[in-house]
Amino acid sequence: MRTDVATPVRLEDYRPTPYAISTVDLDIRLAPKATKVTARIAFSRREDTAVGQSLELAGDELKLVSLSLDGSALAADDFEASADKLTIHTPPADPFVLEIVTEIDPDANSKLMGLYRSSGTYCTQCEAEGFRRITYFLDRPDVLAVYTTRIEARKSDAPILLANGNPTEAGDIEGTDRHFAVWHDPFPKPSYLFAMVAGDLACVTDSYTTLLSGREVELRIYVEHGNEGRCDYAMDALKRSMRWDEEAFGREYDLDIFMIVAVSDFNMGAMENKGLNVFNDKYVLAKPETATDQDYAGIEGVIAHEYFHNWTGDRITCRDWFQLCLKEGLTVFRDQEFSSDMRSRAVKRIADVRLLQAHQFPEDGGPLAHPVRPTAYRQINNFYTATVYEKGAEIVRMLKTYLGDEGFRAGMDLYFERHDGEAATIEDFLKSFADATDTDLDQFALWYSQAGTPTIKASENWDEAAKTLTIELEQSCAPTPGQETKQPFTMPVRFGLIGPNGNEMEWSAVSGAEVREDVIVLTEASHKVVFEGLSARPVSSLLRGFSAPVRLDDGKSREDLVFLARHDNDPFNRWQAVQTLAMQLLKRGAQAPTTLASDEIQELAALLGEVSADENFEPALRAQLLQLPSEADIAREIGTDVDPDAIKAARKAVEVAIAGHCLEGFAELYEALADEAPYSPEAAAAGRRALRLVVLDYMASIEGEASARTFAHYNAADNMSDRLAALRLLVHRADTHAQEALEDFETRFGKDALVMDKWLTVQATAPFPETLARIRTLTAHPTFSYSNPNRIRALIGAFATGNQTQFNRADGAGFEFVADTVLSLDKRNPQVAARLLSAFRSWRVLEPGRRALAEAALRRVAQSSDLSSDVQDIAARSLQ
Numbered sequence: 001m002r003t004d005v006a007t008p009v010r011l012e013d014y015r016p017t018p019y020a021i022s023t024v025d026l027d028i029r030l031a032p033k034a035t036k037v038t039a040r041i042a043f044s045r046r047e048d049t050a051v052g053q054s055l056e057l058a059g060d061e062l063k064l065v066s067l068s069l070d071g072s073a074l075a076a077d078d079f080e081a082s083a084d085k086l087t088i089h090t091p092p093a094d095p096f097v098l099e100i101v102t103e104i105d106p107d108a109n110s111k112l113m114g115l116y117r118s119s120g121t122y123c124t125q126c127e128a129e130g131f132r133r134i135t136y137f138l139d140r141p142d143v144l145a146v147y148t149t150r151i152e153a154r155k156s157d158a159p160i161l162l163a164n165g166n167p168t169e170a171g172d173i174e175g176t177d178r179h180f181a182v183w184h185d186p187f188p189k190p191s192y193l194f195a196m197v198a199g200d201l202a203c204v205t206d207s208y209t210t211l212l213s214g215r216e217v218e219l220r221i222y223v224e225h226g227n228e229g230r231c232d233y234a235m236d237a238l239k240r241s242m243r244w245d246e247e248a249f250g251r252e253y254d255l256d257i258f259m260i261v262a263v264s265d266f267n268m269g270a271m272e273n274k275g276l277n278v279f280n281d282k283y284v285l286a287k288p289e290t291a292t293d294q295d296y297a298g299i300e301g302v303i304a305h306e307y308f309h310n311w312t313g314d315r316i317t318c319r320d321w322f323q324l325c326l327k328e329g330l331t332v333f334r335d336q337e338f339s340s341d342m343r344s345r346a347v348k349r350i351a352d353v354r355l356l357q358a359h360q361f362p363e364d365g366g367p368l369a370h371p372v373r374p375t376a377y378r379q380i381n382n383f384y385t386a387t388v389y390e391k392g393a394e395i396v397r398m399l400k401t402y403l404g405d406e407g408f409r410a411g412m413d414l415y416f417e418r419h420d421g422e423a424a425t426i427e428d429f430l431k432s433f434a435d436a437t438d439t440d441l442d443q444f445a446l447w448y449s450q451a452g453t454p455t456i457k458a459s460e461n462w463d464e465a466a467k468t469l470t471i472e473l474e475q476s477c478a479p480t481p482g483q484e485t486k487q488p489f490t491m492p493v494r495f496g497l498i499g500p501n502g503n504e505m506e507w508s509a510v511s512g513a514e515v516r517e518d519v520i521v522l523t524e525a526s527h528k529v530v531f532e533g534l535s536a537r538p539v540s541s542l543l544r545g546f547s548a549p550v551r552l553d554d555g556k557s558r559e560d561l562v563f564l565a566r567h568d569n570d571p572f573n574r575w576q577a578v579q580t581l582a583m584q585l586l587k588r589g590a591q592a593p594t595t596l597a598s599d600e601i602q603e604l605a606a607l608l609g610e611v612s613a614d615e616n617f618e619p620a621l622r623a624q625l626l627q628l629p630s631e632a633d634i635a636r637e638i639g640t641d642v643d644p645d646a647i648k649a650a651r652k653a654v655e656v657a658i659a660g661h662c663l664e665g666f667a668e669l670y671e672a673l674a675d676e677a678p679y680s681p682e683a684a685a686a687g688r689r690a691l692r693l694v695v696l697d698y699m700a701s702i703e704g705e706a707s708a709r710t711f712a713h714y715n716a717a718d719n720m721s722d723r724l725a726a727l728r729l730l731v732h733r734a735d736t737h738a739q740e741a742l743e744d745f746e747t748r749f750g751k752d753a754l755v756m757d758k759w760l761t762v763q764a765t766a767p768f769p770e771t772l773a774r775i776r777t778l779t780a781h782p783t784f785s786y787s788n789p790n791r792i793r794a795l796i797g798a799f800a801t802g803n804q805t806q807f808n809r810a811d812g813a814g815f816e817f818v819a820d821t822v823l824s825l826d827k828r829n830p831q832v833a834a835r836l837l838s839a840f841r842s843w844r845v846l847e848p849g850r851r852a853l854a855e856a857a858l859r860r861v862a863q864s865s866d867l868s869s870d871v872q873d874i875a876a877r878s879l880q
């Protein structure tokens with residue numbers, strides 16, 4: 001085991017830096033292997049800093065070329081420099097300028113942090129700690145400064161030179177083949193928001209005039225030459241985002257220009273650098289033949305997310321990395337709301353909850369659980385998690401549910417007013433809401449500090465004589481690493497009571513908890529909420545819209561669930577009722593297959609048949625209602641001694657039975673939904689396609705039904721949603737046409753790496769023992785490369801997170817393969833390696849044989865020498 005484990009950074013140790021920085025002037029002379037960076041940094045001693053206190057600047061793999069202070073070179077004993085630190089022993093008492101010259105090698109930067117090259121384009125990624133790979137700096141989010149950036153490069157290498165802010169100067173350097181550009185960003189920002197890009201890129205332009213003050217903003221999207229025709233949707237999404245932020249939050253854009261650059265090698269989705277967002281090209285490029293409806297929705301969401309960071313992240317940033325959810329949870333909430341307004345709110349909510357349950361619940365229930373605002377970390381890169389992002393967004397949503405629309409808006413307005421231009425904390429955020437609405441949010445704040453998914457256990461008692469309904473609601477939360485006991489949370493439970501005729505019921509009085517309109521506010525471990533004056537026994541609908549990120553165990557009878565599935569006017573809870581009915585069957589099918597009675601399956605099938613044909617629901621919602629819980633969902637619900645093969649068999653049996661029961665209706669629906677109109681990515685058309693594909697999926701589960709129709713669907717497709725869905729069905733059902741379709745796909749799209757990622761994923765997620773060997777073969781395919789994060793995620797990431805039976809193979813070969821990949825990848829790109837290793841996060845829920853094999857693979861990783869702190873941290877915490 002590694003012994004030089006990094007000491008953790010702790011929230012309680014936070015102190016401001018002894019020196020502040022007012023301005024940073026960068027002069028970057030680009031060359032592929034030896035880029036020279038001159039940083040002139042203006043420091044000033046803070047009032048309470050003793051004169052002469054040393055100044056420590058962070059570095060990472062840096063080479064210092066020269067150093068001077070106020071224009072004079074420093075004597076050798078005035079400072080100490082290593083690759084990861086520069087110390088100035090006794091800085092002056094008065095403000096001073098330090099000029100640091102470093103030399104860096106963008107070509108050798110395989111970590112994709114700091115300045116690197118992607119397909120020849122120079123680009124940067126500085127969040128969280130990448131700026132220190134460019135120059136020595138106080139590289140932390142609470143040091144805000146005004147940046148001016150001059151970039152110089154050979155014209156032929158990099159005709160385009162970009163940085164944050166507005167362009168101020170550009171020109172040729174006479175007598176040379178070089179040119180330069182200067183950019184000035186007037187908004188003080190932390191170093192993690194610094195960015196520069198240089199390369200030979202194509203540019204798509206547009207403009208946006210702000211609603212609030214009529215300012216014209218130039219919009220530019222930069223892509224590799226040849227991709228100009230794939231930017232329309234991203235540009236449209238950007239303009240819609242800019243408008244929506246003005247309308248929904250009163251936030252206007254602030255620079256003269258907003259730029260997006262799409263690069264092909266990127267560790268995550270995108271980055272919100274001030275005025276110069278850098279994107280993984282997957283979230284920019286789209287045309288119907290190459291992008292699925294899900295891709296379009298992803299582009300819309302990520303473009304919006306990064307744009308919204310301009311206010312929640314850039315104008316108001318985080319005091320320290322513990323406050324990451326301050327910008328991420330809030331910005332996810334904002335992008336979710338944007339997409340809800342652009343598309344169907346109900347469908348978006350279901351999709352978001354599905355995502356939360358699929359990614360955040362397992363994290364919160366396993367060894368990697370951590371509070372939304374953690375209190376210690378060894379490697380901050382490992383805290384860009386579903387908990388910080390998705391649960392962080394749920395907390396903001398709860399705040400809105402609890403305080404109401406007006407109270408929420410008043411709190412947001414006060415937050416922007418008070419903290420614009422600052423590096424803030426969760427306390428600052430909550431205080432804005434508390435002050436704006438005169439509400440005590442101390443108990444609510446526990447959502448940020450207590451990890452784990454709470455459970456609400458609900459039980460009901462109907463008193464026919466008194467006509468009262470008593471709902472007992474008990475909350476609890478299981479221990480998580482470092483947190484044995486939990487205090488009760490404030491939980492807003494949105495609800496309704498549904499009468500026998502399907503209508504909402506009124507009551508004359510309610511007691512036992514605070515009830516704000518249709519929200520019961522839980523504050524104690526247990527409440528007995530009594531509704532009086534009801535005309536008949538209602539069926540309760542609790543946690544409407546998933547109003548709190550909890551597990552609800554309300555023990556509803558099958559009869560009541562079927563009633564809710566038919567009558568609840570909350571679309572989310574309708575979906576939830578169907579899911580619960582299906583989950584009960586699937587769980588039992590996996591654990592005790594012989595107890596599954598066919599009449600139970602028939603009941604579910606009848607309900608789904610009814611739902612699929614109900615014209616009152618939009619097609620996208622019907623598609624969600626028809627989709628059975630995934631194998632991973634079932635594993636999560638079972639929670640112990642999980643056998644993925646048994647789950648797969650049970651799911652398949654239920655699916656086939658439903659398909660058999662509904663075959664005629666499904667076939668009719670499939671025909672009726674065929675779209676004659678040309679492809680449109682807009683929500684209504686996407687919804688029809690989604691429903692048609694769910695129905696095709698069911699039909700394809702029946703032996704003999706599948707083949708011809710699915711292959712015809714593949715061949716007739718005029719868009720990627722249809723083509724890819726059909727390809728997946730053929731491959732995942734080992735259809736006779738599978739190989740032919742795979743070859744056809746490769747012939748059509750072999751040169752388009754983003755599309756070939758889909759081809760890799762389809763093969764990596766095929767539920768067969770041969771899959772592992774195929775993946776090994778595919779690692780040698782020309783489209784695959786260990787240096788590109790998208791390729792790794794598409795092939796190996798998809799296998800580890802999306803192939804339940806094969807990653808968790810009973811012989812342990814899946815675990816060994818992923819462990820081997822993590823170890824070799826760690827040397828090249830630790831962030832991507834650590835992310836891949838977190839696929840082991842639920843290893844403890846497996847049955848004993850698989851559990852032992854997963855543990856052995858994890859231990860082998862943990863005990864390897866020369867691990868990055870990223871991988872070391874995930875391995876150690878996974879085993880705790």
Ligand code: B3K
Binds near residue numbers: 309384
């Ligand atoms: N803020 C970036 C994520 C940076 C991740 C650094 N390891 C993208 C986003 O959430 O918008």
Ligand code: ZN
Binds near residue numbers: 305309327328331
């Ligand atoms: Zn973000």
